[in-house]
Every structure is written in C-alpha cells, then in structure tokens.
Amino acid sequence: MTAAANQNGRRATASRRLERAGIRDVAAAAGVSITTVSDALNGKGRLPDETRSRVREVAERLGYRPSAAARTLRTGRSGLIGLTVTTYGEEPFTFTEFAYFAEMARAATSAALGRGYALVVLPASSRHDVWSNIALDGTVVIDPPDQDPLVTELYRSGVPVVSDGKPGNCPVTAWVDNDHEAAVLGILEHLSEAGARRIGLLTGTSTDTYTRLSTEAYLAWCDRVGQEPVYEAYPAHDPAAGAVAADRLLARPDRPDAVYGLFDPNGTDLLAAARRYGLRVPDDLLLVCCSESDVYANTEPPITTLSLKPRRIGTTVVNLLIDAIEGVDAGSGSVPGRLFPPRYRTAGTGPPPGTLMPTELIVRASSQRRSPRTTVSPPRPPGEV
Amino acid sequence: MTAAANQNGRRATASRRLERAGIRDVAAAAGVSITTVSDALNGKGRLPDETRSRVREVAERLGYRPSAAARTLRTGRSGLIGLTVTTYGEEPFTFTEFAYFAEMARAATSAALGRGYALVVLPASSRHDVWSNIALDGTVVIDPPDQDPLVTELYRSGVPVVSDGKPGNCPVTAWVDNDHEAAVLGILEHLSEAGARRIGLLTGTSTDTYTRLSTEAYLAWCDRVGQEPVYEAYPAHDPAAGAVAADRLLARPDRPDAVYGLFDPNGTDLLAAARRYGLRVPDDLLLVCCSESDVYANTEPPITTLSLKPRRIGTTVVNLLIDAIEGVDAGSGSVPGRLFPPRYRTAGTGPPPGTLMPTELIVRASSQRRSPRTTVSPPRPPGEV
DNA sequence: CGTCCTTGGAGAAACGTATCTTCGACGTTC
DNA sequence: GAACGTCGAAGATACGTTTCTCCAAGGACG
Numbered sequence: 001m002t003a004a005a006n007q008n009g010r011r012a013t014a015s016r017r018l019e020r021a022g023i024r025d026v027a028a029a030a031g032v033s034i035t036t037v038s039d040a041l042n043g044k045g046r047l048p049d050e051t052r053s054r055v056r057e058v059a060e061r062l063g064y065r066p067s068a069a070a071r072t073l074r075t076g077r078s079g080l081i082g083l084t085v086t087t088y089g090e091e092p093f094t095f096t097e098f099a100y101f102a103e104m105a106r107a108a109t110s111a112a113l114g115r116g117y118a119l120v121v122l123p124a125s126s127r128h129d130v131w132s133n134i135a136l137d138g139t140v141v142i143d144p145p146d147q148d149p150l151v152t153e154l155y156r157s158g159v160p161v162v163s164d165g166k167p168g169n170c171p172v173t174a175w176v177d178n179d180h181e182a183a184v185l186g187i188l189e190h191l192s193e194a195g196a197r198r199i200g201l202l203t204g205t206s207t208d209t210y211t212r213l214s215t216e217a218y219l220a221w222c223d224r225v226g227q228e229p230v231y232e233a234y235p236a237h238d239p240a241a242g243a244v245a246a247d248r249l250l251a252r253p254d255r256p257d258a259v260y261g262l263f264d265p266n267g268t269d270l271l272a273a274a275r276r277y278g279l280r281v282p283d284d285l286l287l288v289c290c291s292e293s294d295v296y297a298n299t300e301p302p303i304t305t306l307s308l309k310p311r312r313i314g315t316t317v318v319n320l321l322i323d324a325i326e327g328v329d330a331g332s333g334s335v336p337g338r339l340f341p342p343r344y345r346t347a348g349t350g351p352p353p354g355t356l357m358p359t360e361l362i363v364r365a366s367s368q369r370r371s372p373r374t375t376v377s378p379p380r381p382p383g384e385v
Numbered sequence: 386m387t388a389a390a391n392q393n394g395r396r397a398t399a400s401r402r403l404e405r406a407g408i409r410d411v412a413a414a415a416g417v418s419i420t421t422v423s424d425a426l427n428g429k430g431r432l433p434d435e436t437r438s439r440v441r442e443v444a445e446r447l448g449y450r451p452s453a454a455a456r457t458l459r460t461g462r463s464g465l466i467g468l469t470v471t472t473y474g475e476e477p478f479t480f481t482e483f484a485y486f487a488e489m490a491r492a493a494t495s496a497a498l499g500r501g502y503a504l505v506v507l508p509a510s511s512r513h514d515v516w517s518n519i520a521l522d523g524t525v526v527i528d529p530p531d532q533d534p535l536v537t538e539l540y541r542s543g544v545p546v547v548s549d550g551k552p553g554n555c556p557v558t559a560w561v562d563n564d565h566e567a568a569v570l571g572i573l574e575h576l577s578e579a580g581a582r583r584i585g586l587l588t589g590t591s592t593d594t595y596t597r598l599s600t601e602a603y604l605a606w607c608d609r610v611g612q613e614p615v616y617e618a619y620p621a622h623d624p625a626a627g628a629v630a631a632d633r634l635l636a637r638p639d640r641p642d643a644v645y646g647l648f649d650p651n652g653t654d655l656l657a658a659a660r661r662y663g664l665r666v667p668d669d670l671l672l673v674c675c676s677e678s679d680v681y682a683n684t685e686p687p688i689t690t691l692s693l694k695p696r697r698i699g700t701t702v703v704n705l706l707i708d709a710i711e712g713v714d715a716g717s718g719s720v721p722g723r724l725f726p727p728r729y730r731t732a733g734t735g736p737p738p739g740t741l742m743p744t745e746l747i748v749r750a751s752s753q754r755r756s757p758r759t760t761v762s763p764p765r766p767p768g769e770v
Numbered sequence: 771c772g773t774c775c776t777t778g779g780a781g782a783a784a785c786g787t788a789t790c791t792t793c794g795a796c797g798t799t800c
Numbered sequence: 801g802a803a804c805g806t807c808g809a810a811g812a813t814a815c816g817t818t819t820c821t822c823c824a825a826g827g828a829c830g
Contacts, residue, residue, distance in 0.1 A: 020542065022816060033780045038818060045819095046777065065542065068520040069457035070816035073785045078454065079518045080505065102487045109506050116512070118519055120465065120505040121494050127501075133464045134503055135453040157405060157450065268683050295680045298653050407786060418810045423788060430789095431807065455786035458815050 021062040030058040041066070072135050081112050081321060082139035083119050084150070086208075099264055099292040100310045101142065104164065107314030108140060115322050124150050138162070138325045140317050143208045144170055160324035164317050165209045166354060174320045176355045178308050180210060183359040184217035184260070187288050187306060190361065191258040195369045196286050198227060200249055200256030202266050204236035211236070214262055230256045236263050246273040250285075258286035258367075267296050267303045267366075287366040302364035309360055316355060406447040415443040426451070457520050466497050466706060467524035468504045469535070471593070484649055484677040485695045486527065489549065492699030493525060500707050509535050523547070523710045525702050528593045529555055545709035549702050550594045551739060559705045561740045563693050565595060568744040569602040569645070572673050572691060575746060576643040580754050581671050583612060585634055585641030587651050589621035596621070599647055615641045621648050631658040635670075643671035643752075652681050652688045652751075672751040687749035694745055701740060 027034040032055060039045030040055035072078040083105060109119045120134060124141075131150075138160040144151045146168035154161050155171045163175040191199050201218045204211040215231070222229045230252065234245035246269035249259060259270055267289035271281060279285045281301055288304045289296070296303040412419040417440060424430030425440035457463040468490060494504045505519060509526070516535075523545040529536045531553035539546050540556045548560040576584050586603045589596040600616070607614045615637065619630035631654040634644060644655055652674035656666060664670045666686055673689045674681070681688040 023818095024816080034817085035781080035819080036779060039779085042818085045779080048778075051778080063542070065517045067458070067816050068518050069454055069463065070785090071518070071818075072454040072520070073452070073458050073787090074816080074818045076454075076785080079515070098487070102483070109508075113508065113511055113515060116515060116518070118505050118507055118515060120503050122503060123494075123498065126498055126503075130464070130498060130501060130503060132450045133453050133456070133501070135457075157448070268680070272683060293680075295653070295678075298657060300685055408788095409786080419787080420789080420811080421809060424809090427788080430809085433808075436808080452786050455815090456788075458785085458817085459787045459789080461815080 021064045023064070023066065026055065026059045026062055026064050029062060030055050077325075078135035078137055079117050080134065080136050081117050081119050081318065081325075082122050082134070082136045083108060083142075084122050084124050084139055085142045086124050086145060100308060103292050104142070104310035104314040107311035108318045111315040111318040112322070115319075117318075117322060119318075124148070138173075138321045140164065140321055141167075141172070143210065144168070144172070145208065146170070160321055162317050162321040162324065164313055166213075167352075168209065172352050173324045174353045174355070176313055176316050176320065176357060177209065178313070178359050179356045180213040180359075181217040183306055183308075183361075184214050185221060186359075186361060187260050188218070188221050190304075190363070191260070191286050191288065191367060192225075194258070194282070194286055194367055196256075196258035198230060198254065198256045198258070200259040201229070201231035202242075202245060202249055202259060202261040202263070202270065202289075203231055203233045204262060205233045206236060211262065218260075228254070230254055239265065242266060243269040243272065246270045247276070250274060250277050250279065257284070259288070261287075261289035264289070264291040264293060267291060267299070267305065271299060271303065282366050282369055286369070288361075297364065301366050304364045304367035305362050307360045307362060309357065312357060316357065320355070406449045408449070408451065411440065411444045411447055411449050414447060415440050462710075463520035463522055464502050465519065465521050466502050466504050466703065466710075467519070467521045468493060468506050468527075469509050469524055470506070470527045471509050471530060485693060488677050489527070489695035489699040492696035493703045496700040496703040497707070500704075502703075502707060504703075509533070523558075523706045525549065525706055526552075526557070528595065529553070529557070530593065531555070545706055547702050547706040547709065549698055551598075552737075553594065557737050558709045559738045559740070561698055561701050561705065561742060562594065563698070563744050564741045565598040565744075566602040568691055568693075568746075569599050570606060571744075571746060572645050573603070573606050575689075575748070576645070576671050576673065576752060577610075579643070579667070579671055579752055581641075581643030583615060583639065583641045583643070585644045586614070586616035587627075587630060587634055587644060587646040587648070587655065587674075588616055588618045589647060590618045591621060596647065603645075613639070615639055624650065627651060628654040628657065631655045632661070635659060635662050635664065642669070644673070646672075646674035649674070649676040649678060652676055652684070652690065656684060656688065667751050667754055671754075673746075682749065686751050689749045689752035690747050692745045692747060694742065697742055701742065705740070 023034050023037050027037045030037065032040075032051070036045070036047065036051065037055050037059070040047055040052045041059060068078075085101060105119070105121070112119050117137070119140075120136070122131065122134075122139075124144075136159060139154055139162075141148070141151055141161055141163045143165035144163050144167050148167075148170045151161055151163070151167070151170040151172060155173070160173040161171075163172045164177070166175050166177045188199055201215065203215045203218075215233075218231065219229055221227075230249070232245045232249040234241040236242070242263065242265050246261070246266065249256070250270075250273045261267060261270055267287065270285075270287055270289065274281055274285050274287075281287050281303075288306065290306040290308065292307055292310055293305075296305050408419050408422050412422045415422065417425075417436070420430070421432065421436065422440050422444070425432055425437045426444060453463075470486060490504070490506070497504050502522070504525075505521070507516065507519075507524075509529075521544060524539055524547075526533070526536055526546055526548045528550035529548050529552050533552075533555045536546055536548070536552070536555040536557060540558070545558045546556075548557045549562070551560055551562045573584055586600065588600045588603075600618075603616070604614055606612075615634070617630045617634040619626040621627070627648065627650050631646070631651065634641070635655070635658045646652060646655055652672065655670075655672055655674070659666050659670050659672075666672050666688075673691065675691040675693065677692055677695055678690075681690050
C-alpha cells in the first residue's frame with residue numbers, strides 16, 4: 001500500500017467528503033506522490049512532460065486549488081502588498097488628495113497585479129490586530145508623518161516599506177516623490193511671465209511633506225524675488241474650510257493678482273470667490289491649482305492645473321517595493337535555492353534611496369493674460385487630455 | 386528538560402538568531418507551554434488572570450507577532466475580503482462609475498475594517514493565479530455580468546459572494562442594488578413637473594444591470610405616457626464618446642427639452658453641448674445626471690444629480706458579506722466549538738436574498754424652470770410605482 | 771563488470787498556529 | 801476516606817503546502 005493511499009485513508013477517516021480537494025487527493029488520483037504534484041503544477045523539479053501534463057489534467061478535473069494559506073506559510077510570501085494611507089480624523093482616507101489618491105491607488109493596483117501581487121488597503125490608524133492579522137510582503141505608505149510608529153515597526157520587523165512622499169524621519173526602504181520645489185518654482189515663473197505682480201498661495205496647515213516643501217519653496221521664491229508673501233493656510237482635510245480660506249485670500253488688502261492653490265478643490269473655490277468679488281479670471285486674477293481632476297478643463301474659464309502624475313508615482317512605488325521584496329537589490333550572492341529568500345535590507349549607512357519624479361503643468365486659460373483667440377474654443381482641442 | 390526547552394533547542398539549531406520570535410519563543414521565555422500562550426493571547430481557555438497578563442507581557446517584550454499565515458491555515462479564515470470590479474477593456478477599473486466606485490470602495494473598506502476585515506482589490510480579469518494565490522473569506526462583486534464564470538466558480542467553491550448590482554444569471558449569496566426603476570421614474574416625473582415635454586436619455590451600450598434597468602424603465606415610461614423615446618447610447622467606458630453622444634442627442638431634429646444622463650460625466654458634456662447649440666439651461670433645456678461628484682454644485686448653472694448613495698451600498702454589501710462569512714444565517718445549530726465554522730450556503734431553493742436601496746435626487750437649478758407659472762402639467766402616470 | 775551520471779520520483783521535515791485531549795493536583799462532599 | 805468536580809496547563813495533532821534529501825533504475829563509459 002502506497003503512502004498516498006495511506007494519507008488518503010487518513011483524510012477520509014478524519015473529515016467529510018465535501019471538503020475541497022487537496023494536493024493529496026490529486027496525488028492519489030494521479031497515482032503519484034504529492035511531491036510530484038507540487039513540482040508538476042509549479043513547473044519545478046525534473047519531470048517528463050507527460051507526467052506534468054497528466055498531473056495537471058487530474059488537478060483540473062478535480063477542481064484543485066492550492067491553499068493560499070498553506071503556501072504562504074511554507075513560502076513566507078503572501079503575494080500581498082499593503083497600501084497605507086494616512087488618515088485625517090475619522091475619515092478612512094485622505095479627502096483632500098482624493099483624486100490623486102484614487103488615481104495613484106489605481107495605478108498601484110494595476111502595477112501590483114501585473115507582477116502577480118495584490119493590494120490591500122489599510123488605513124494607518126487601523127486597530128493593530130487587523131495589521132498583524134494579515135501577512136504582508138511589503139507596504140506602500142502614502143505620505144508618512146514624521147516618526148510614524150507604524151512605519152518604524154514595519155521596517156524593524158523586516159517588511160519592506162516604500163513611501164510615496166519623502167519620509168520625514170522614519171526609516172523606509174525607498175521613497176518616491178514629486179519634485180515639489182521645482183514644480184512650485186515652475187508655476188511661479190509661469191505666472192510671472194503671464195504678468196503676475198503679486199502671487200498668492202493657498203496652502204495647508206498640516207505638516208506633510210507636500211505642504212511643507214511647497215510652502216517653503218514659495219517662501220524662498222518670494223524672498224529671492226523680493227515679493228512679500230501673501231498666503232492663507234487652512235486645514236486641508238476640511239472640505240468646507242477651503243472655500244473660506246480662498247475668500248479670505250481674495251479679501252486681503254494686499255490682494256494678489258495671481259494665486260496658486262495647493263489642493264484639488266482650490267480651483268473651484270478660488271473661482272467662486274473671484275466671482276463673488278467681481279474679479280475676472282484671468283484678466284484680474286491668474287489662477288493655477290494642483291489637481292488631477294479634469295473638471296478644470298471645462299470650467300469657465302478652464303483652469304491651469306499642476307498634475308503630480310499619480311499614476312506614474314503609483315507604478316513606480318509598487319515596482320520599487322516589489323523589487324525590494326524579491327531581493328533584486330539585496331542579493332549578496334546568497335545560496336540560490338535556499339528556503340527563505342533573503343529579506344531586503346538597506347545597504348546599511350546611507351539614507352534610503354529616493355526618486356524624484358517630474359510634475360506636469362497643464363496650461364489653460366486661467367493663467368494666460370493675453371489670449372488672442374478669446375473665441376469659444378472648439379469642442380475638443382486635440383492636444384489636451 | 387521541558388518540552389519547551391526542547392523545541393527551543395531545535396529551533397536554535399535549525400535557523401538563525403535574527404528570525405522573528407514565534408509562539409514557541411514566548412512559551413519558553415514565559416516558562417509555559419505554547420497552548421497557554423495561545424490561550425492567553427487569544428482570551429481563550431481557563432487561565433488565571435495572572436498567567437494571562439504575564440504571558441502577554443513576555444510576548445510584548447519579545448515583540449511577538451503571531452503569523453497571519455499560520456493562523457489562517459489553522460483557522461480557515463484570513464480576514465480578507467475581495468473587492469472585484471468588472472473591467473472594461475484594458476483599464477483595471479470601471480471608468481464611468483469611477484466616483485461611484487471610489488466612494489463605494491471607501492465605504493466598503495471602512496465597514497470591513499470596522500469588523501476586523503481588510504479589503505483586497507481584485508479586477509475580475511486578473512490572471513487566475515493571482516486569485517487562487519489569495520485566501521479570501523468572501524468577495525464583493527460589483528455589477529457582475531451575466532454568467533460571470535468567476536462568480537460561479539467562487540460560489541461553487543463555497544466562498545460567499547455578495548454583489549453590488551442585481552446579478553443577472555450567476556449565483557450569489559446575496560445582492561444589494563439601488564431601486565433603479567423607481568429612481569428613473571422619479572426623475573422623469575420631476576422633469577415633467579418642471580415642464581418638460583420631451584425627455585431624452587443619454588444611456589450606455591453595455592449590458593450591465595444598471596444600464597439595462599434604467600433604460601427599460603425609461604422606455605416603459607415613454608410607452609405609458611405616450612412619448613416617443615429620444616435617446617442616444619454610447620460605450621460608457623469611453624470617456625470621449627460621452628461628449629459625442631451628448632452632442633448627437635442635442636443635434637437631433639426631435640431635440641428633447643430635458644435630458645437625463647445615466648453616467649457621471651454626462652452633466653458636463655451635456656452642458657457643453659447645450660452651450661454649443663446656444664441652448665440655455667434650464668430655460669431651453671432641463672438637465673439631470675447621475676453622479677456622485679459635487680462639482681455639479683458649482684457648475685453654471687448647478688446641475689441636478691441623482692446620487693446612488695454608494696457609501697450606503699458599500700457598507701451594506703460588506704456587512705451582508707461578513708454576516709455570511711461568519712455564518713449569521715447558516716448556523717443550523719451546529720456544534721459550537723468545532724474546528725471549522727460552517728461555510729455559508731444559501732437555504733437551497735429560492736433566489737438569493739436581495740436588498741433594494743433608495744437613491745437620492747439632489748435638485749439644483751438645472752431642472753427647475755425659473756418661472757413656475759409656465760409649468761404645463763404633464764400626463765401623470767398612475768401612481769403604481 | 772563495476773562505477774558514475776542522469777532521470778524520475780518518493781519520503782519526510784518543516785512553516786507557526788489553534789485546538790482537542792489528557793492529566794495531575796487540589797478541594798468538596800457524602 | 802473515596803469518589804468527584806474543577807482548575808490550570810501540558811502534549812500532540814492537524815491545517816496543506818514546498819522543498820530538501822535521498823533512492824532506484826537504467827544507461828554510458830572506463
């Protein structure tokens with residue numbers, strides 16, 4: 001009596017008949033060992049093609065699906081990647097950068113799936129048990145705050161972490177970010193060239209990297225060109241506060257003749273505020289805001305936006321993470337076939353490798369003074385998306 | 386020599402020192418058995434509080450994190466819920482209902498996390514190996530097409546499936562949907578009351594439930610009130626096609642004086658088309674579209690929208706699914722403490738339980754004539770909704 | 771003819787947890 | 801004083817894979 005029959009016997013004794021077919025059932029049905037089944041299905045080992053295809057066929061017939069849990073336990077790899085987003089208050093996701101986040105998450109999901117991984121969304125504030133209840137091969141963190149305890153713990157326990165947004169003070173495997181300084185400088189320059197004399201900024205009160213770097217770049221620019229800074233800051237996670245801040249900015253005695261809004265809804269809010277004050281855009285007020293939404297192509301007038309290219313970011317972040325997971329960088333010439341693939345670790349001393357990605361300024365009517373063709377534009381200008 | 390020391394010895398011999406602490410290490414450090422550790426940490430068994438807290442403390446000190454994979458394997462539960470969205474063509478997610486999807490996914494994630502589950506996003510078209518590589522306790526499916534093979538297989542293998550959108554012809558554990566018929570009828574009635582004489586529809590060419598039910602309701606209404614149907618259908622997943630279809634609809638010789646657009650961008654597109662043809666909204670053209678976006682509160686004029694209340698849907702779907710997973714419904718008085726919790730199965734004969742949820746019409750300027758006196762009372766449909 | 775290499779495959783040991791079963795010790799009760 | 805219930809905890813097993821190790825058979829080759 002073969003061992004396969006033995007095990008099958010045990011199985012039949014111990015449990016019901018309705019259970020899902022396991023690898024043992026396939027082995028028994030094909031008359032081979034479970035080793036052979038595993039090798040055949042995974043394309044490993046040295047097996048003649050005939051055996052391989054026969055086993056595959058039997059497995060198919062039995063509707064065999066390998067247990068992901070068992071595989072994960074044995075392999076140490078779950079094929080799961082966490083996508084963590086910092087939460088403001090009660091809401092599970094960031095509200096303000098929502099379009100950005102949605103696009104980024106979409107691209108990240110796509111990229112992960114393309115490499116055989118799946119994404120699981122986990123707010124940073126989740127109860128701890130949810131976190132440790134899930135086997136994660138690595139994590140993407142969006143805009144981690146300074147000293148993020150979650151990131152620190154993950155990193156310490158050997159889980160690769162790649163952050164979207166240059167991390168303040170927590171250790172990550174790698175990070176990706178836009179070149180916010182260059183972006184702000186580019187916009188300020190663009191507005192200046194369009195004739196702006198006093199450029200205002202609508203910014204946020206939170207301390208995330210994006211807000212901080214952008215604001216600092218603005219202040220530095222003001223300092224350099226000798227303009228007095230004109231800005232209003234508001235809690236970006238509060239959807240109502242933006243309109244108020246926009247209003248405040250345009251109500252100032254030193255009213256700017258051009259404004260850059262750091263957050264997605266700012267364009268709409270500024271436009272509404274301008275209308276309220278009888279300011280014409282772009283004649284009296286030049287407008288640019290940072291947004292991924294294409295509604296600004298159809299506003300009256302269309303508003304120039306800065307796109308952070310979230311899809312590119314999401315793809316890059318995920319690919320970096322998976323590279324780290326799969327040890328592309330950490331090889332150190334280890335024994336190839338050993339049980340545990342080497343955990344990724346940074347080289348040791350230096351800061352984590354960061355990647356800066358360019359942004360894209362989509363110039364529309366709101367930031368151009370002299371538009372000789374003020375006629376109503378045709379339905380779809382082909383050049384723009 | 387205790388068994389714990391034995392096991393620890395084996396462990397130390399077999400592997401490096403840098404590995405994560407396992408339950409055995411905790412047991413050894415606390416001087417108890419692994420049974421006791423497991424019971425202490427999970428709040429099970431009969432242990433005095435003193436032992437419990439001591440074990441917990443040791444576990445904490447060692448930075449012990451239970452292995453999710455092992456727990457899943459043993460328990461049969463992963464705490465993971467799939468969120469599947471049907472894909473149109475190459476894109477990983479539905480484009481047209483994007484705001485809907487984003488909101489719904491957000492609510493679903495929230496609801497799942499609130500009950501200790503996490504969501505993993507899996508396009509229906511994913512390579513099969515990704516699917517079977519993940520241990521899912523259940524799946525939410527958004528708008529499954531007829532005869533969806535994926536849903537069928539999942540259902541057959543005993544994984545609970547709850548669909549958002551009444552399923553065409555595939556077996557699901559339960560489903561949730563809006564009352565699309567009532568919604569469309571409500572809108573048509575609303576437009577009629579605002580003075581519309583000929584109501585047009587902008588609809589899609591795909592066969593999903595939403596499109597089908599809404600269109601049928603429109604046609605039935607037309608039939609009942611004796612209006613000739615005026616509609617244009619376009620591939621809703623193509624973002625550019627919507628503008629063309631809107632244009633086509635307003636260019637017809639039998640141009641409607643009111644339009645309902647089934648998809649999110651229709652409002653913008655219709656507004657642009659109306660402007661192109663010199664039609665004033667709402668004076669010459671009443672406008673309503675189905676959207677979750679709040680940009681329509683700020684368009685010129687603001688556009689009346691139908692909200693499907695995606696957050697409510699997402700929450701409901703997830704709660705139904707988790708109920709099914711946890712066997713709220715399928716108890717059948719089984720032995721309480723047995724190894725495998727009973728898999729959920731439908732009662733047997735009847736159709737799966739469905740829940741219809743109301744929609745919400747957010748009335749704005751685009752669907753209200755300015756002079757209420759000119760309102761012509763339309764042929765009232767008999768109130769059999 | 772013995773040795774060595776290659777092919778094809780079987781055995782068995784993990785992976786780390788949860789839980790079922792068992793077992794001693796210690797009152798309690800009749 | 802013996803049977804009994806309860807408390808506290810240890811032992812052992814199974815969850816379903818993957819993979820390391822090893823073995824048998826059959827040429828090839830000296």
